[in-house]
Amino acid sequence: MKIGQVARAAGVSVDTVRFYERRGVLPAAPRRPSGYREFGESAAERIRMAKSLQALGLTLDEVVDMLRAHDAGGATCESERWRLEAVVTRLDDRIAELERVRREAVQAVEDCRAGCCRLLSE
Template sequence: MKIGEVASAAEVSVDTVRFYERRGVLPPAERRPSGYREFPASAAGRIRSAKALQDLGFTLDEVVDALRAHDTGDATCETERWRLEAVVARLDERIAQLQRLRRKAADSLDDCRSGCCRLVGDARLV
């Protein structure tokens, strides 16, 4: 498949296909004598898998590692569960950080509504 066909099948841009190839999500494409990349038909599915993992919260490096583990044929739910556990732990921490930040912002808003604005750093809110 040419790069444009892969991009279309995977519903991404050609630049995304190139980026994924550079980052190791896709193995390096074969080259035609003309220099055009030639990808296997499986490339689009691999890109869709990578995007799905990123949508779950995996970093691109984690996606590459997970796909490599899958490529070896040794990956099972049992051996790979730790990857999802790490993502869930990271998301839980981010949610906790956002909840703390929201509480601070809400408290500042309540103070502002009551006419008692607090200092933020060295500046007043209003």
């Protein structure tokens, strides 16, 4: 498959395919004599998998590490579950931080309503 075909099949741009190849999501594609990359049929599925893992909250580096573990042949759901658990922990931390900031913003609004505005210094 040419790069444009992979991009269309995966629902991403050609630049995204190139980026994923550079970052290691996709193995380096061999080139035709014309210089065009020749991707295997699994490239689009691999991109879709990477995108879905990123949508769950894994970083691109984590996705690449997970794919490498899969490619090495020893990865199972059980052996890789810790990655998703780390995402959940990060999300919980982020939610806690957002809740803290929200409480401060609500307090600032209440202060403004009470005539003690934090936005304007005198």
